[in-house]
Amino acid sequence: MSQCIKVACVQAAPVFMDLEGTVNKTIQLIEEASQNGAQLIAFPETWIPGYPWFLWLDTPMANMPKTYQYHQNSLELNSESAQRIQEAAKKHHIFVVLGFSERDHGSLYISQWTINDLGETVSIRRKLKATHVERTLFGEGDGHSIRVDETRLGNIGALCCWEHLQPLARYAMYSQHEQIHIAAWPSFSLYQPQMASIGPDVNIAASRLYAAEGQCFVIAPCAIVSQDMQDILCHSEEQKKLLALGGGHARIFGPDGRDLVTPLAEDEEGILYADLDLSHITIAKTAADPVGHYARPDVFQLIFNKNAVKKVITKQDHEQEQIDKLSTETHAEG
Template sequence: MGVTHPKYKVAVVQAAPVWLDLDATVDKTIALIEEAAANGAKLIAFPEVFIPGYPWYVWLDSPAWTLGRGFVQRYFDNSLSYDSPQADKLRDAVKRAGLTAVLGLSERDGGSLYIAQWIIGPDGETIAKRRKLRPTHVERTVYGEGDGSDLAVHDRPDIGRLGALCCWEHLQPLSKFAMYAQNEQVHVAACPSFSLYDPFAPALGWQVNNSVSQVYAVEGSCFVLGPCATVSQAKIDEMCDSDSKHALAEG
């Protein structure tokens, strides 16, 4: 008998988190997991740092402004620790749904934050925890660096060989090669929203990120899922205190 390939439905999230509200965003994440399961999905992929949302404020003004507006402490306080009641709720929800979830979150560990992806299996157990190796540009004012030990592909009987990276990790040839070399079959390319890059920084815009996802699929001979968040009006209203910032955030 030849090689067989499982066929299954996936859910790729394009939604806005409840900005800077850990508990509410965890509840929304659970609702999306339940919706995906109700529609027959076996795998759900979430955007980069969906919990508690991407810190767009770092692109809008100086670090002093972000401190003065209180964003730095609030973001830290609303990031997610692995050993927390909110994390337990997420794992329980994945187990009830009976699917595999690739979560995107700001992970709080000690005094540092990390751009993290947790892969949770249908039994509610953690398959993998990984951290973005090198935060992009001003993201480094918020997040620490990963160590590369988690550039791994995970063989799942119901999903195939599953891996994940975040955003501009898809522009790093050696990171990609590390994944390709492990015979990846399904890849989650998690990104934040892309509201404020156009038109002055096309290298950071959605066109480039769509293109690198397509290249990843071709180079890696794998399926690529591209979850991407949206920006809520509530988030814009809170972050933007000038017309120029409104124009950036709204694209």
């Protein structure tokens, strides 16, 4: 396993509600990161086709036209657009962790897609619980989405936005011995300064705490609200006050919670780079490993169902389950 890894963290605005435009920009950023020696690049929450800020600015009925447009510009897995991103990862020999709105027939999900440097899918996860008004647009994942994947770069996991404020989800991730965590965020310019809980101070702190609490490296990509986006989304001065420009606060943290790179200005597009030495995780864990020597399982235990849940169980599925169960019991008796 490689011990030192160069990573890239995106702070940029998507080509808002433009699937092909944002795919093109994604590929450009992948190429740029690779040319600068990065072995992994991480993108913000719902980078494709951009975070649906309109949900926070108007009623569900008034938002129907934008909802339809958003649905049409969300990314389908196994589509030509998705294949282009996989080909870019392979061409430029780089891991990609992509935040995107996943279109699965009639439903949308806030998803993260990990692709290896051969262009192969490592995993796809869905946000366990959409936050507040996001629930009017997105479905939710299951325990299979609280996952850490073993790769040649190390153990890689990912969560979106306020999943980092769910203590049990964090602990379930730590329990899988995560080494590199992608904390994807959409931008921190909404309802500021009136609502601190969704602002930069609280949520940057959430990423930093994740690094220190889980003793892992945290790459926290964060999008920007551009002038073009504000023009599309805001039709009054009041709405412009609710959704300000900028809000980019991308960060990369070490396993002791320190900043590994100087941040960009909040309205500045760019890529942050840092070299991660995985041996530093061992040093950090000597003080407090929350799922090892610093745990108290006699006092606290987490029940974690990490299985994928089927919406439909066919007769064939049921019959196969019975065969598998019988086979297991017979083997045990033998």
